Amino acid sequence: xxxxxxxxxxxxxxxxxxxxxxxxxxxxxxxxxxxxxxxxxxxxxxxxxxxxxxxxxxxxxxxxxxxxxxxxxxxxxxxxxxxxxxxxxxxxxxxxxxxxxxxxxxxxxxxxxxxxxxxxxxxxxxxxxxxxxxxxxxxxxx
Numbered sequence: 001x002x003x004x005x006x007x008x009x010x011x012x013x014x015x016x017x018x019x020x021x022x023x024x025x026x027x028x029x030x031x032x033x034x035x036x037x038x039x040x041x042x043x044x045x046x047x048x049x050x051x052x053x054x055x056x057x058x059x060x061x062x063x064x065x066x067x068x069x070x071x072x073x074x075x076x077x078x079x080x081x082x083x084x085x086x087x088x089x090x091x092x093x094x095x096x097x098x099x100x101x102x103x104x105x106x107x108x109x110x111x112x113x114x115x116x117x118x119x120x121x122x123x124x125x126x127x128x129x130x131x132x133x134x135x136x137x138x139x140x141x142x
Contacts, residue, residue, distance in 0.1 A: 003031070003034045005119070006034055006036070006054060006119060007029070007031060007034070007036065009054075009062070009119055009124055010029075010036040010038075010052075010054050010062060013038075013052065013062060013124065013130060014027065014038050014052075016127045016130060016131060017038075017040050017131070017134070019127075020043075020127075020131050021043040022040045022041065022042060022043060022050075022134075023040060023041045023043070023046070024038055024039070024040050025039055025040065025041060025049075026038065026039035027039075033055075033056070034054070034055065034056055035054070035055045035056075036052075036053070036054040036055070036062075037051070037052070037053050037054075038051070038052045039051050039052075040052065042135065042138050042139075045138065045139075048066065048067075048068070048138050049066075049067070050064065050065070050066050050134055050137065050138055051063075051064070051065040051066075052064055052065075053065070058116070059116055059118070060118055060119055061116050061117050061118040061119050061121070061124075062116075062117050062119070062124065063114060063115070063116050063117075064114065064115050064116075064117065064133070064134060064137055065112055065113070065114050066112070066113045066137040066138050067110055067111070067112050067113075068110065068111050068112075068113060069110050070110065070111065113137055115133070115137065117130075117133075
């Protein structure tokens, strides 16, 4: 995929989010290096930002990241006694299992939920699928 195509795909995603009333509160583009970044908020949840990133250094797609703050009970539910996230945690996120690129990074009372969407993948071709996927990330319940 050409750099122009990547820029167009990322710009389309940002446009779709705006059309769905997401608030884009930060946006950066470096065309020369094909680095794109946006920070957005759900229309009804200004406390949980969603970051969208695209860069050759992270792969050939758009990375969606959501940082979730957990209560001590939630941490106990998803971690082993040694504090590492349980390998079966994917069962707690059945709506994201199909993405195959779900990554959980645990640190203290927060986890970062990540999904890489390769350029040309179905969610990047469908406004409604993409919006649904982003909403699922930001509204996960344990």
